[in-house]
Amino acid sequence: MSTQAWLVFAQQALNDGKWACAEGSLRRILLQAPESPEFLDLLGYALLMQGAAAAAEQVLRRAIDAGGSQFWTPHKLGDALRAQQRWTDAAAAYEQALAWGSDSDLTVRNLLHVLAAKGGESVFLRLEAFAASMTRPLPWQEPTAWQRGAIATTLTLGRADLAAWLCAQGCAESAIRRLAYGEALAQLNLDAALALLNQAAAGPSLQEPPHPQEQALHQRIRMLLHGCDPCP
Numbered sequence: 001m002s003t004q005a006w007l008v009f010a011q012q013a014l015n016d017g018k019w020a021c022a023e024g025s026l027r028r029i030l031l032q033a034p035e036s037p038e039f040l041d042l043l044g045y046a047l048l049m050q051g052a053a054a055a056a057e058q059v060l061r062r063a064i065d066a067g068g069s070q071f072w073t074p075h076k077l078g079d080a081l082r083a084q085q086r087w088t089d090a091a092a093a094y095e096q097a098l099a100w101g102s103d104s105d106l107t108v109r110n111l112l113h114v115l116a117a118k119g120g121e122s123v124f125l126r127l128e129a130f131a132a133s134m135t136r137p138l139p140w141q142e143p144t145a146w147q148r149g150a151i152a153t154t155l156t157l158g159r160a161d162l163a164a165w166l167c168a169q170g171c172a173e174s175a176i177r178r179l180a181y182g183e184a185l186a187q188l189n190l191d192a193a194l195a196l197l198n199q200a201a202a203g204p205s206l207q208e209p210p211h212p213q214e215q216a217l218h219q220r221i222r223m224l225l226h227g228c229d230p231c232p
Helices: 003-016 019-032 037-049 053-065 072-083 087-099 105-118 122-132 145-157 160-168 174-186 190-200 212-226
Strands: none
Touching: 003 019, 003 037, 019 037, 037 053, 037 072, 053 072, 072 087, 072 105, 087 105, 105 122, 105 145, 122 145, 122 160, 145 160, 145 174, 160 174, 174 190
């Protein structure tokens, strides 16, 4: 078979999720073009999808060294390093993808995941850097890639502290808000819960209107804290 025929076969295998078949086809192609960044990138992906993270890492590094400049290559490298729980190296790879122009919220989400896995304040420092790069107020009605990635990370990890940070930045997505005030209620911090529910009652700036149960909770907490005073 010609290289073009093997390429067609490889692309079909990739589309069908037949990763081992794709790997075999791509290895045949690379016999003719061993330093092709494009084919090395595809081979790295096929290996990654088979769970061969260390082998994928080697191939994806070769793709970058061979002159690859597509941001998905360091993104995939980050995925391979993340699978090996090499959090610092994975974060560096995702940062490289962002530097190469990644506009995908997946890159941000995966970066924040590995920073959260590292522990400490690194995830908050990176979020602060993302926020500092933008004009205030942040555009929550039409969120950017980093905002979407931050929301996805927070919900996937169930991190109430990240939810509280997002709410403080103006995010009023209901799932984020519930996570934040749910933690405040669990800690019996009614003032913090009320502040978050006040945000929910703010009106037209919200992505989603408050749920009736949320409105009822808002009223109950106000009564507990302020008696009959209608003001929060």
